Amino acid sequence: MAVFMQSLLSGILIGGVYALIGIGLTLIFGVMRVINFAHGDILMVGMYLTYLAFTSHFGIDPFVSVLITFPLMFLFGGFLQKVFINRVLNAVAQNQILLTIGLGLIMSNTVMLIFTSDYKILSTSYSSSTFQVGGGVSVSVPLLISFLITSVITVALYWFLLKTDTGQAIRATAQDRDAAQLMGINVKRMSIIAFGLGSALAGTAGALISPTYYIFPQVGSVFTLKAFVITVLGGMGSVVGATLGGILIGITESLSAVYISSGWKDVIVFVLFLLVLLFKPSGLMGKSRT
Amino acid sequence: MLRVEKLNFAYDDLKVLWDVDLEVNEGEIVTVVGANGAGKSTTLKNISRLVKPSSGKITFDGKDLGKMQPHHVVEAGIVQVPEGRRIFPEMSVMENLRMGSYVKATRADRQKNIDWVFELFPRLKEREKQLGGTMSGGEQQMLAIARGLMANPKVLLLDEPSLGLSPLLVKSIFDIITGINQQGVTILLVEQNVYQSLRISHRAYVMETGRVVLTGKGEELLNNDHIKKAFLGM
Numbered sequence: 001m002a003v004f005m006q007s008l009l010s011g012i013l014i015g016g017v018y019a020l021i022g023i024g025l026t027l028i029f030g031v032m033r034v035i036n037f038a039h040g041d042i043l044m045v046g047m048y049l050t051y052l053a054f055t056s057h058f059g060i061d062p063f064v065s066v067l068i069t070f071p072l073m074f075l076f077g078g079f080l081q082k083v084f085i086n087r088v089l090n091a092v093a094q095n096q097i098l099l100t101i102g103l104g105l106i107m108s109n110t111v112m113l114i115f116t117s118d119y120k121i122l123s124t125s126y127s128s129s130t131f132q133v134g135g136g137v138s139v140s141v142p143l144l145i146s147f148l149i150t151s152v153i154t155v156a157l158y159w160f161l162l163k164t165d166t167g168q169a170i171r172a173t174a175q176d177r178d179a180a181q182l183m184g185i186n187v188k189r190m191s192i193i194a195f196g197l198g199s200a201l202a203g204t205a206g207a208l209i210s211p212t213y214y215i216f217p218q219v220g221s222v223f224t225l226k227a228f229v230i231t232v233l234g235g236m237g238s239v240v241g242a243t244l245g246g247i248l249i250g251i252t253e254s255l256s257a258v259y260i261s262s263g264w265k266d267v268i269v270f271v272l273f274l275l276v277l278l279f280k281p282s283g284l285m286g287k288s289r290t
Numbered sequence: 291m292l293r294v295e296k297l298n299f300a301y302d303d304l305k306v307l308w309d310v311d312l313e314v315n316e317g318e319i320v321t322v323v324g325a326n327g328a329g330k331s332t333t334l335k336n337i338s339r340l341v342k343p344s345s346g347k348i349t350f351d352g353k354d355l356g357k358m359q360p361h362h363v364v365e366a367g368i369v370q371v372p373e374g375r376r377i378f379p380e381m382s383v384m385e386n387l388r389m390g391s392y393v394k395a396t397r398a399d400r401q402k403n404i405d406w407v408f409e410l411f412p413r414l415k416e417r418e419k420q421l422g423g424t425m426s427g428g429e430q431q432m433l434a435i436a437r438g439l440m441a442n443p444k445v446l447l448l449d450e451p452s453l454g455l456s457p458l459l460v461k462s463i464f465d466i467i468t469g470i471n472q473q474g475v476t477i478l479l480v481e482q483n484v485y486q487s488l489r490i491s492h493r494a495y496v497m498e499t500g501r502v503v504l505t506g507k508g509e510e511l512l513n514n515d516h517i518k519k520a521f522l523g524m
C-alpha cells in the first residue's frame with residue numbers, strides 16, 4: 001500500500017508539470033489550429049535558460065529563475081508567432097507542420113552549437129532530498145516545489161482565461177475566429193498572446209524539471225510527443241482536458257514504472273492513449289467539432 | 291454615412307459581386323433583399339473587412355475603410371451580427387455579452403448596455419449563466435443581436451436575423467429592430483423575409499446574382515411588380 005501511495009503521489013506531482021506542457025500546446029492549438037511541433041524544443045530552451053541562470057555568477061536557483069524564464073519565453077513565443085507562424089495560419093496543414101518542425105530543429109541545433117551535445121546536470125542542494133509524509137511515504141522536495149509552482153501558475157492561468165477581457169477574447173478567438181473579429185477583437189494579437197503563453201508554459205515546465213532531468217539539446221522531442229499525447233487525450237483545445245491529461249499521464253507513468261518496469265512505462269502510456277482514442281476519439285473533455 | 295461604391299469581389303476565381311453601390315444614411319433602416327447566393331452576406335463581409343474587395347471603395351463618415359483591419363471597423367462603430375448567429379458556443383450568455391463590449395471605448399457602458407439588452411430580451415436575463423451553444427435557435431438569435439448592441443454600434447449590420455424563427459418571434463424581432471433604430475442606431479438589414487423587412491425599412495436594395503438591380507423606398511418596393519412576382523408570390 002505504501003508503495004502504491006508513494007508512486008501515486010509522485011505521479012500526481014510530475015503530472016503537474018506535464019499538465020503545464022499540455023496546456024501550452026492545447027492553448028496554441030485552440031486559438032490557431034496549428035500543432036506546435038517545436039513545443040518540446042521551446043521547453044528545452046527554457047531548460048538551458050535555467051541552466052545559464054544557475055551557472056552564471058548570480059547562481060539563480062532553478063525555481064526562482066521561473067520569474068525570468070516565464071516572461072522571456074513569453075516574448076520568445078510572441079516573436080515566433082509574429083514573425084513566422086502568423087504567415088502560415090491559412091496555409092495547408094503540412095506547411096504548418098514543416099514550419100514548426102523546422103523552427104524546433106533550428107532551436108535544438110543552435111543550442112547544440114553553443115553548449116555542445118553533452119548532457120548537463122543542474123544539481124542543487126535539494127536535488128535528491130526527500131521528506132517523509134508518514135506511512136512510509138516520502139516526497140521528493142524538488143518535485144513538491146515544482147508542483148506547488150505549477151499549481152499557482154495553473155490557477156492564475158484559469159483566472160486569466162475565465163475572468164479577464166483578454167483571456168475571454170482568447171477563448172472567443174478559439175471558438176469562432178470570424179465572430180471574434182466582429183466583436184472588435186484583434187485576433188492576430190490574441191494569437192501572439194496565445195503562442196507567447198504556450199511558450200512561457202513550456203519554458204517554465206523546462207525550468208521546473210531541470211533539477212531532476214538531464215539537460216541536452218535533443219531533450220525536446222520526448223516532450224513534444226508527450227505534450228501531443230496529453231493534448232489529444234484531454235481533447236484538442238481543451239485547457240481543462242490538458243490539465244487532467246497531464247496528471248493522468250504522470251500517474252500512469254509512475255504506476256507502470258513501479259508495477260511493470262520503468263522500461264515499459266512509455267508503452268503503457270501509448271496503450272492508454274490508443275484506448276482513449278478508440279473509445280472516445282475526441283478526448284476526455286473534447287467535443288466533436290463540426 | 292456608410293457608402294459602398296463600385297464594389298467588386300471574388301472568392302478566388304469565382305466572382306460574386308459586380309459594381310455594387312449602396313448607401314446608408316444616418317438614422318435609416320436600409321434593407322438588402324435578394325435570393326440565395328445573390329451576394330448579400332458577401333457584401334456585409336466586405337464592409338466588415340472579413341474579406342478584402344478586388345476593387346471599389348467603402349467609406350464610413352467619409353473615412354476610407356480600405357486600410358482597416360476588421361477590429362478597426364468595429365471600433366469605428368460598424369458592428370455586424372452575422373448570418374447563422376455565430377455566438378461563442380462554450381461561453382455563457384453573460385460572457386458572450388461581455389465580448390460584445392470588448393472594444394475599450396465601450397467597456398465603460400458595459401453595465402448600462404447589459405441592462406438595456408436584458409430589457410429588450412428578458413429571456414437572456416433568465417439564462418445569464420447558460421452556455422451559448424446549448425440555447426435554442428431563437429434564443430441564440432436574440433443573444434447575437436444583444437451582443438451586437440453591446441458594442442455601441444453607430445451602424446448595425448444584421449444578416450438574416452429572422453432566419454429559422456417562429457412567426458411570432460419573427461414579428462417581435464422586427465419590432466425590436468424598429469425599436470433599436472428609434473433609439474438612434476442606423477441599420478443595414480439583409481433579409482429573405484421581404485414583406486416584413488420592406489415594411490419597416492426606409493429604403494431598400496434588391497440584389498440578383500451579385501448586382502444591385504433595383505432600389506427605392508420600402509413601401510414603393512412592396513408595390514413593385516417585379517418584387518411581387520419574385521419574392522412575394524403575388
Ligand SMILES: Nc1ncnc2c1ncn2[C@@H]1O[C@H](COP(=O)(O)OP(=O)(O)OP(=O)(O)O)[C@@H](O)[C@H]1O
Binds near residue numbers: 306331333
Ligand atoms: N467562402 C466562400 N467561398 C467560395 N464561395 C463562396 C463563399 N461564400 C459564399 N460563396 C459564394 O458566393 C455567392 C454569394 O454568397 P452569399 O453568401 O454572399 O449569398 P447571400 O446573398 O448571402 O445568400 P443567402 O441568402 O443564401 O445567405 C454564392 O454563390 C456562394 O456560393
Ligand SMILES: [Mg+2]
Binds near residue numbers: 330331332373449
Ligand atoms: Mg447570406
